Amino acid sequence: MQRTKGPLPLEGVRSDYEIAKRNSRFRRRRPGVGTVGTSADYHYSSEADFLYTMEYARDLDRNDLVAGMCLDRLLDNILQESGISPDPDTGDENMDDRLKLLWQQWALNEDSCDLAGEMAFPEIERTVLRSTLVDGDVVVLPNESGALELMEAHRLRTPRNTRRNVVHGVLLAEDRRRLQYWFTRDELDPLKAFSRVSDVIPVSVRDEGGSRQVFHVYNPDRCSQTRGVSVFRRCSDALGMHDDIQFANLVRQQIASCFAFIRERDGKSSGLPGDIQFGSRTTTTEGGYTRTVDNISPGMQVKTDPGEKITGFSPNIPNPQFFEHATLILKLISANLNLPLARTTPA
Numbered sequence: 591m592q593r594t595k596g597p598l599p600l601e602g603v604r605s606d607y608e609i610a611k612r613n614s615r616f617r618r619r620r621p622g623v624g625t626v627g628t629s630a631d632y633h634y635s636s637e638a639d640f641l642y643t644m645e646y647a648r649d650l651d652r653n654d655l656v657a658g659m660c661l662d663r664l665l666d667n668i669l670q671e672s673g674i675s676p677d678p679d680t681g682d683e684n685m686d687d688r689l690k691l692l693w694q695q696w697a698l699n700e701d702s703c704d705l706a707g708e709m710a711f712p713e714i715e716r717t718v719l720r721s722t723l724v725d726g727d728v729v730v731l732p733n734e735s736g737a738l739e740l741m742e743a744h745r746l747r748t749p750r751n752t753r754r755n756v757v758h759g760v761l762l763a764e765d766r767r768r769l770q771y772w773f774t775r776d777e778l779d780p781l782k783a784f785s786r787v788s789d790v791i792p793v794s795v796r797d798e799g800g801s802r803q804v805f806h807v808y809n810p811d812r813c814s815q816t817r818g819v820s821v822f823r824r825c826s827d828a829l830g831m832h833d834d835i836q837f838a839n840l841v842r843q844q845i846a847s848c849f850a851f852i853r854e855r856d857g858k859s860s861g862l863p864g865d866i867q868f869g870s871r872t873t874t875t876e877g878g879y880t881r882t883v884d885n886i887s888p889g890m891q892v893k894t895d896p897g898e899k900i901t902g903f904s905p906n907i908p909n910p911q912f913f914e915h916a917t918l919i920l921k922l923i924s925a926n927l928n929l930p931l932a933r934t935t936p937a
Contacts, residue, residue, distance in 0.1 A: 629812075630810070630811065630812035630814045631814060631815060631817075634758075637747070637758060640758055640817070641744060643726075643819065643820060643823065644725050644726060644743060644744060644820065645744075646822075646826065647724050647725065647726075647821075647822045647826075648724055648725065650724075651724045654829055654833060655832075655833060655836060656829060656832055656920065656923060657822065657829055660923060660927050661720060661723060661724070661927070663929060664723070664927050664928070664929045665716055665719055667929070668719065669712070669716060672712070673712040673716070674715055675693065675697070676689070676690075676693055696711075696736065697711035697712070698710050698711070702737065703736075703737055703738060704737055704738060705733050705735075705737040705738060705739040706739075714738060714740070717740065718740070718807055721740075721742065721743065721807075722807050722808060722818065723820070723821045723927075724820055725742065725743040725744070725818075725820060726743060726817060726818035726819045726820045727808030727817055727818035728740065728741070728743055728807050729741040729743075729746065729773075729804060729805065729807070730805040730807065731793060731805070732803060732805070741771075741773055743817075743818075745773045745774045746758055746759030746772065746817070747772065747773075747774050748772065749772075749786055749787045751786060751787060756772065757816040758816070758817050759771060759772045760806075760817065761792075762816065766816075768795045768804075770792045770793060770795065771792070771793050771795065771804050772790040772792055773790070773791040773792075773793065774791070775791060821926065822926070824926050825923045825926040828919050828922045828923050828926075832916065832919040832920065832923065835912065835915065835919075836916070839912055
């Protein structure tokens with residue numbers, strides 16, 4: 591058979607993934623993307639970066655105009671008024687009622703359910719859920735007395751002098767089974783180096799009988815992820831943008847509260863424009879410069895020079911694009927928190 595000249599009919603056919611191609615003008619360059627496969631733990635391998643992410647998220651929760659408010663709404667939607675409570679169904683109504691009574695006696699008594707004696711179980715639920723969202727994870731330790739002890743995420747640390755397989759305070763076996771959780775002492779100075787294993791408070795995941803005695807609350811995205819990461823990890827830049835445009839428009843609103851006069855002369859008047867005084871006047875001298883301030887008031891009258899017209903000016907604040915852009919950013923933030931943003935349209 592004689593082969594025809596020219597390209598083969600299927601020469602341009604592709605069956606690969608477009609995302610695997612590094613050169614595309616539609617995708618920004620991501621420096622953290624490597625050419626070899628890595629575990630989820632690799633992406634937060636730097637303990638300094640991991641702790642900084644946690645503290646940055648906590649600052650967003652404390653001080654940001656939107657972040658803390660959205661978390662409050664999210665917690666209200668998940669936990670509702672009564673929180674999460676067991677509903678026993680043993681087949682025996684008397685036993686079910688007995689179990690509910692025992693639960694209420696324990697859960698609503700701060701001294702029974704909280705080792706610190708400060709929170710009832712609904713408050714513990716809210717604190718644990720908020721810590722999981724903001725910090726990434728939280729650890730709850732059941733005490734022999736039946737009370738619960740909460741350990742914040744920053745107390746899980748890895749000493750510098752250990753060579754064991756420890757991921758930010760979690761000791762792992764070769765098959766990734768969690769063996770121990772290593773906590774710092776509560777009075778540890780945050781600026782003090784955590785370098786010795788002797789400074790660790792180790793807690794085994796299971797006791798001698800095989801019962802679990804460490805409850806690690808987190809939401810992993812991959813099976814090779816040992817610690818949780820803040821829910822703000824994807825929308826931290828959007829929160830910063832929203833904060834910037836809100837601040838900018840507040841400043842613009844302050845500027846709008848000022849006024850400007852445009853003085854127009856018809857050309858028939860002679861001489862230089864006169865000094866028109868608006869209300870009472872005060873004069874101050876600072877740094878060798880004299881500053882004259884006219885104190886305006888509602889209902890005042892301004893007398894102009896002959897042939898002169900004064901026109902007031904006030905900027906349009908905020909502009910129409912502000913509302914659309916602010917709403918878009920709020921939708922992105924809400925989507926990251928699994929909190930749909932509802933926008934009502936006036937009738």
